[in-house]
Amino acid sequence: MSEPKVKAKRVLFFDSGVGGLSVYKAVKALNPDVEAYYLFDNECFPYGNKGDHFLIKRIEALLEKASKIFELSAIVVACNTASTVALPELRLNIKLPIVGVVPAVKPAAKLSKNKIVGLLATPGCLSREYTNNLIKNFASDCKVIKVGDAHLAEIAEDRLSTGVVDKAGIEKIVKPFTSLQKEESPDTIVLGCTHYPFVKDVLEELMPEVRFVDSGEAIGRRVKTVVKEAKYIETDKIQNRAFYTGVLKNYEDREKMVKDFGFVSLEKFEL
Numbered sequence: 691m692s693e694p695k696v697k698a699k700r701v702l703f704f705d706s707g708v709g710g711l712s713v714y715k716a717v718k719a720l721n722p723d724v725e726a727y728y729l730f731d732n733e734c735f736p737y738g739n740k741g742d743h744f745l746i747k748r749i750e751a752l753l754e755k756a757s758k759i760f761e762l763s764a765i766v767v768a769c770n771t772a773s774t775v776a777l778p779e780l781r782l783n784i785k786l787p788i789v790g791v792v793p794a795v796k797p798a799a800k801l802s803k804n805k806i807v808g809l810l811a812t813p814g815c816l817s818r819e820y821t822n823n824l825i826k827n828f829a830s831d832c833k834v835i836k837v838g839d840a841h842l843a844e845i846a847e848d849r850l851s852t853g854v855v856d857k858a859g860i861e862k863i864v865k866p867f868t869s870l871q872k873e874e875s876p877d878t879i880v881l882g883c884t885h886y887p888f889v890k891d892v893l894e895e896l897m898p899e900v901r902f903v904d905s906g907e908a909i910g911r912r913v914k915t916v917v918k919e920a921k922y923i924e925t926d927k928i929q930n931r932a933f934y935t936g937v938l939k940n941y942e943d944r945e946k947m948v949k950d951f952g953f954v955s956l957e958k959f960e961l
């Protein structure tokens with residue numbers, strides 16, 4: 691006799707790389723019963739220096755395929771660069787609840803005492819109208835200093851798979867903040883890329899006076915509301931699974947890493 695099926699809410703987390711794992715962690719902390727699938731598009735990493743049209747087509751193709759082959763309750767686009775460019779298209783074409791992750795400009799503007807807010811994100815994310823509207827709508831009383839470098843996500847990516855962090859590289863990237871006079875410096879900086887929480891300790895070391903804000907916990911709360919309404923899937927066993935695209939050079943390191951995050955497998959995703 692076959693085992694009875696179990697009911698679960700299955701959520702797909704999507705990112706260009708490992709950054710979305712920071713969102714996955716925050717979501718899991720508030721939603722421990724959710725079954726997580728994690729898809730990262732290593733083939734096209736980093737997204738931060740790619741054009742809008744390319745990203746929209748690519749992300750849409752991947753998520754449409756994922757929503758067809760996996761039975762899903764909801765999708766979390768755990769990437770600011772992807773969300774700020776592709777959310778409208780995705781919501782139009784994929785009939786599942788989709789939670790986007792965008793820079794936490796609103797809470798940062800509220801928290802800032804000196805009304806100078808830093809926004810650290812990828813160049814792509816910083817250039818988007820979506821991001822500029824966030825600033826216009828929620829931080830109009832603040833001076834917002836934008837700093838963007840596609841390499842910071844790569845530094846975070848390398849740290850997670852090798853354990854080695856390029857501190858000198860980070861120091862160079864955040865120079866536009868650290869070289870400011872005290873009275874011109876932000877007291878609050880938005881980590882506008884889901885990779886950056888993985889280098890937050892280094893950023894704190896370089897800027898000890900600054901409060902860093904990310905979207906993780908807010909997304910955890912949003913997912914809680916969304917999954918309540920979302921459909922159940924039936925499965926033999928609840929298992930978190932991770933998927934990659936293209937060729938993964940450091941497969942063993944990555945497999946170990948995703949297992950440390952609570953995934954049982956790392957599998958190839960064919961587009």
Ligand code: DGL
Nearest residue numbers: 709737738770771883884
């Ligand atoms: N994790 C992504 C974000 O939140 C970007 C990393 C990349 O450049 O691919 O923006």
